[in-house]
Amino acid sequence: MNAPIRILIHGASGRMGQALLRLASERTDLEVIAAVSRKVESRVIDGVPRFAANELSGVPEFDVAIDFSLPEGFDGILAACLSRRAGLVSGTTGLSAAQQDALASAATEIPVVWSANYSLGVAVLNDLVERAASALAGWDCDIVESHHVHKKDAPSGTALALGASAERGGAQPRYASIRAGDIVGEHLVQFAALGERVELVHRATSRDIFARGALHAASRLTGRPAGRYRLRDLLD
Structure with missing residues (x-):
């Protein structure tokens, strides 16, 4: 039996950090x-x-760090991963251009993955959106995202990432945002033409999916060569 992968959780006092600690304790790997x-x-x-x-x-x-902290804490965990030659899974948002450049530079020495959304379902959705946009040239593309009333940014980071996937497939997405109740997160990508419509939808009902996805990424990132990976690269 292989030894368990050694995980460091950075940002452990936050909601994601607490979920990571709870869910990691249920795994033997x-x-x-x-x-x-x-x-x-x-x-x-x-x-x-x-x-x-x-x-x-x-x-x-440690073998890999999972970072869900704040931009002011990002430089420290990135430096720690470089000094230990450990992998980094980060979901910290709001990074500056300089921090993004530092992450890209670090990827020449260690394996890293950064994502605004660690849902495995959303990772698959991004792939489907790019493929649909490529196959449905000339169709209208609209992205509608819904979140709880306390979410301030609009469109959401996930919606923008889905839009980038659509653009890679040749579409020109438009965005709409809904803020209502306690919605965890819903994303609809619609392709429409005369007489027909294709809808791709992801609905999150628990925030645990993001912690599970980050733990999955950490388990798949360990042992890989240096490089910058997408979550969808780590699905297998």
């Missing part, structure tokens, strides 16, 4: 060796050592 957050009140919780963000240099050896 993964071992969380450290949880990192801005502040630490207890050194060990549920058997997992805790470290403050300014203590990254002292964490145990």
Whole structure:
């Protein structure tokens, strides 16, 4: 039996960090060796050592870090991964152009994946959208995304990523956004022509799907050569 993959969770006190810790504990192929957050009140919780963000240099050896933090914490975890030659799975949004450049540079030395959405279903949807756009040349393409009332950005990052997939297939997408109730996330990509319409839809009903997707990415990224990977590259 292979040894478990050693995981470091960066941004452990956030909602995604808490979900990652909970779901990782249910897997036998993964071992969380450290949880990192801005502040630490207890050194060990549920058997997992805790470290403050300014203590990254002292964490145990790890195979891959999963980062759902803030842009101000991104540079530190990227540097830690480079120094340990470990992989990085990041879902931190709002990165600056310089940080995106640093991520691209790091990919020449370690395996990295960055995504605004770690749903495996959305990864498949992106592939389907690109293929549909390529096959349905000249059709209208509209993307409608729905989220809870507290989400501020519109269109969502996922909708823009779907739009980029449509553009790669030759379509020119238009966007519409709905903010209502407690909707976790819904994305509809519609292709329409005279007399017919194709709809591709993804509906999220639990935020756990994003944590599960990030854990899947971490398990598939470990052992791969240096490079920048998409989540859809790690589905197999």
